[in-house]
Amino acid sequence: MYEKDGEKYFVVDSHMHYWNAAPDNWVEGAENYAKGWIECFHAYQSLGPAETHWPIERFQKYSEDDLMKDVFDDGHVDVAVFQPTYLKEWYSEGFNTTERNAILAEKYPGKFILNTRWDPREGDAGLKTLRANVSRYGCKGVKLYTAEWRQGSRGWKLTDPDAYRYLEACQELGITNIHVHKGPTIWPLDKDAFDVADVDHAATDFPALNFIVEHVGLPRIEDFCFMATQEPNVYAGLSVVIGGLMHARPKFFAKVMGELLFWVGEDKMTFGSDYGIWEPRWQVEGFVDWDYPSDEFSDYPRVTTATKKKILGLNAAKLYGIEVPAECRLEPGEGTPAAQDDAQLVARA
């Protein structure tokens, strides 16, 4: 919990990791990819405040103690959601697997929500693994990375027939939260890999599932906004938005937040630190203090304390059924509704 000026914020970090990207985990022959991936992540970290930058060695493999301190002791986070990313073609034991996350989730009960993942290209075997993970860990959410490389394939789409089999399995198994992360490759490579149209289709066809588009579809924020405003079950995952822009590009951050508040609305935006890319502390503290920097932004929706409470934790708590202490809840009627008028505006066009 974070307290400022008498206001109490329940903080759910809805997107964070516990990875091992050190050279001892690089697949022989794929070292360049493994190295390139973690260096790319490290470059993202450089967009945060200088005093929060880590040397590459620590960044490649941080410890359990680092994580517990940065996220919970210093980071104000009440509950953190582990989002696995496998990348087993590049990392021998996987970059950040369900099993690796489970070590911490089992050791610190109540601190973590343990999500798993699936990949439609794994067919029946993958479905079996998904079922096993759900029965063993009680997963309520999955993280999907559509750009993952697998046996010569450069990625997949949510609308692939096999992906629908997995989405059906999610419904059946009680998985309700589908976190989607787009990356730079897909099949075929001539298409825009960051296109979110497949999320649009899947969200329409699976209305009982919530689709949280991580990094708000970056670099396709506009396509994401136009899509999310029309789909009641599509959410904006703010990982990278706060971490990558609030400090480095405050003016663009204000504009992106304004756009998201306008199209998606404050009820469907969730904070995620993307730890270990960025520590949550400066993000939480900075966001609580944040407002539009000038009148130039007067035509964007206003940001209130209730807005921040929802984004920092209450929205994600609702998605995951996390009990929020009474002192951190909103009063009935507090907070403005989502951007319904604008959704109508789009539907009419």
Added chain:
Amino acid sequence: MSTILSGEAQILAALETVRDPELDEPITSLGFVASCTISAGGAAQVRLRLPTYFCAPNFAFLMVADAYDAVSRVDGVRSVEVVLEDHFAAETINGGVAARAGFVRSFDGEAVAELDQLRADFLRKAVMAGTDQVCRPLLAAGVQPAALVTLTLGEVPPSRALDRLRQRRAELGLPAGDDALLLIDPGTGARVGDDAVPLHLRRARTTRVSVDANAGICRGMLWHRYHARGEGEEET
């Protein structure tokens, strides 16, 4: 051109015409040109760099191919080598462009079409973002949104943003002359109806915000990666 440019300056000037299709900005001002040289015998050499090892290969291919074409057109250039560095698909892209193989042949089995469609999609985004750039000052000066419907390009005060919008529209084959309407659908060229103006302007603004935010992130990542300015890079 009346001024006499050195060989290197001519190469750089040619590279200034090459844009990142996603960010709609010259690869020079973005800092993507690590170096460009030309020998006494007319052998031009360009080294390109991108913000990450995993930048999307389709856009990377377009930039390398466009750079190759632009430099080839410079007077006195007898041979061209464009090398993309530090990228997962560098070998495929550099080899494919040098062999004039096109995208599908370069990425054998991984692509089904050339990149014209992709380029056009992003030009349409550039037109939307450019529409915001042109309209925002007009709105700030008190022009009512409804009045924009009938405004022609010739009636808009001259600016760099307007030139750029005209150029992007022309590239797409959309009307770009003085009597063309300012507000058009970038897909069809059709005029924007009175009722649709507020939404059109909002979409234009969102598209511009997205492109600007992406460019900001890319610049930050590139700086972390190289800690050195590129040829012709502009600080922002």
